[in-house]
Amino acid sequence: MAKSLKGTVPALPGRLIGYARFSTVDPMTDAQVGELRAAGCDRIHQEHGSGASRVRPVLARVLKELSAGDVLVVVRLDRLARSVSHLLDVIEGLEKRGVHFRSLHDPIDTSTPQGMFSLQVLGAVAQLERALIAERTKSGMKAAKARGRIAGNPGLRERRPEAIQAAAAARNQLYLEQLTTSAQTWLPTVKQLRPQHSWDNVVQILNRRGHDWTVERLRRAVHRMVKEKLADPELLARSPRRPPEDRLMKLVAAIAIADPTLSLRAIADQLDQMGERPVRGGRRWQPSSVKALMDEAFRFGLLRH
Template sequence: MVKLQSDDMQHHPKRLIGYARVSTGEQAHDAQLDELRSAGCHRIYEEHGSGTSRTRPVLARLLGELTAGDVLVVVRLDRLARSLSHLLQVIEDLVARGVHFRSIGDPIDTTTPQGMFSLQVLGAAAQLDKALVAERTKAGIEAAKARGKRPGNPGLRERRPEAIKAVSKARDKLYLDELMASAQKWLPMVRQLRPQHSWDNVVEVLNRRGQDWTVERIRRAVHRLVREKLADQDLLTRSPRRPPEDHLMKLVAAIAIADPGLSLRQIAAQLDQIGEQPARGGKKWQPSSVRNLLDEAHRFGLIRR
C-alpha cells in the first residue's frame, strides 16, 4: 500500500512534468499534449509504443530524473502503466522519493487527501485480486493432486526443449520487468558513479543507501539495460585504477563516521598513528589532505554533512 506523510501532502510542488505515450497508429497524440499543457506541465516527455511494451526508455529516463517535490502528470492511468500492479509499484517508488503523481482523467492525485484515498482503494483491490489468484491456484493444485496428477509443467519434467525455452523466455521477461520497475531507485546513482568508480564502490554506495546488491548482480542488471537500450554503453567502460586513494578515502570516512567530533588535525594524527602513508607523499598527514578525502567521500555518498 502507498503511504504518504501529512507534511508531504502539504508540500508545494516545484514542477509539473507530463508524460505522454502514444500507441502505434494512435491519433490522440496532440490531444494528450494539449491536456498536459493545460494542466500546467512545463515539460512533457513523449513515448511511442504500445501499452504492453516492456521497453519504455523515455519513461525509464523520466522516472530517474524526477526529484522531490516534482509532480508527474499523465492524461490517464493507462498511459503510464502496463498493469495495476505496475502502476502501484511506480507510484509507491515515486512517493518514497517525495515525488507526487496526478492523472488528469482519474481521481488519482497524491497531492490531495482525496487522491491518496483513491490510490489506497486501488491498492486494496490489487491485494484482493492477488489473494484470490493465489487461493485459486492453491485450490487447483489440490484438486489436481486428488485426481492423481502431479503439479508443475509436464514439459519441464520431461525436459522438452520447447517447454524449457518458453520458461526461460518468461523468466527473462519477468527479470527485465523487475529491473525497469526498480531502475529509478538505483540507476541514477550508477550513472553518477560509473565509469569513474569501480563496481565494488558502486555496490558499497547503493547498499549504504538501504539496497541489497552484489557486484555480479549490479553488473548483470546494467548489462541488460544497456542491451535493451535503456542505459548508456558508457556505464560499462572499464573504471580507472585508483586503489591507493580509494582505500584512504574509505578509511578517512570510516574514522569520521565512528567519531564525528574529530577535527581534521585529530583525524590526521590517527592516520599517522596507524602508519598510513599520505597519498601525495610526505611523512606526516596534513589537515588539508584529510579535508580533500572527506570532500571526496561526501561526493561519493559515503558520508553525509
C-alpha cells in the same frame, strides 16, 4: 493490510510534466497531447509501445528527471501502468522523492487528501487481487493432485525446445521489468561512482544504503540497462588502476560521493561496520583519519570542493 503509501512534506509548486503513451496500432495521438496541454503541462513526453510491457525507455527517463514539487500528469491510469501493482510501485517511488501524480480522468491526485484516499483504496484492491490469485492457484494445484495430475508446465517436464524458450523469454522479461522498476533507487549512485570507482566499492556503498547487491549481480544489471539504452555504456568502462595503498582513499571518496551530507564521524562509523582496519592502528576509525584520506582524495581529484 494494503501497501502503505506515506505522503511527503508538501513541496513548493513545481512543473506539470505530461506523459502520453500510444499503442503502436493507435493513430490517435493528438487527443492525449491536447488534454495534457489543456491541463497546463509545461512539457509533454510521448512514448509509443504496448501496454503489456513495463519496459518503457521514455517513462524511465521522465521518472529520473522529475524533481521534488513536480507533478507527473497522465490522461488515464492505463497510460502509465499495466497493472495496479505497477502503478503503486511507480507512485510510491515518486512520493518518496516529493513528486506528485495526477490522472485527469481518474480520482487520483496525490497532492490532495482525496486523491491519496483513492490511492489507498487501489492498494487494498491490489492486495485482495494477489490474495485471490494465490488462493485460486493453491486450489487448482490441490484439485490437480487429487486427479493424479502433476503440477507444472508439461512442455518443460518433457524438455520441449519451444517451452524452454518461452520460459526463458518470460524470465528475461520479468528480470528487465524488475530492473526498470527499481532503477531509480540504485542507478543514480552507480552513475555517481562509475567508472572512477571499482565495482567492489560501489557495491559496498549501495549495501550500506539498504540494498543487497553482489558485484556479479550489479554488473549484470548495469550491462542489461546499457543494452536497453537506459544507461550510459561508460558505466561499464574499466576503473583506473591505482596502487593498493590508495584503496582506502577511494573507498572514503566513494562514501562521500554517495552521500555528501555524511560527517567525518559517520564515515568513520561506516568504515568500522564494513570491517576496514584503521590506517593508524587501533580498534576504531577516527574522524581525523577519515579527514586525512579525504584531503588526499581532493588532491587526486576524486573529490571536489
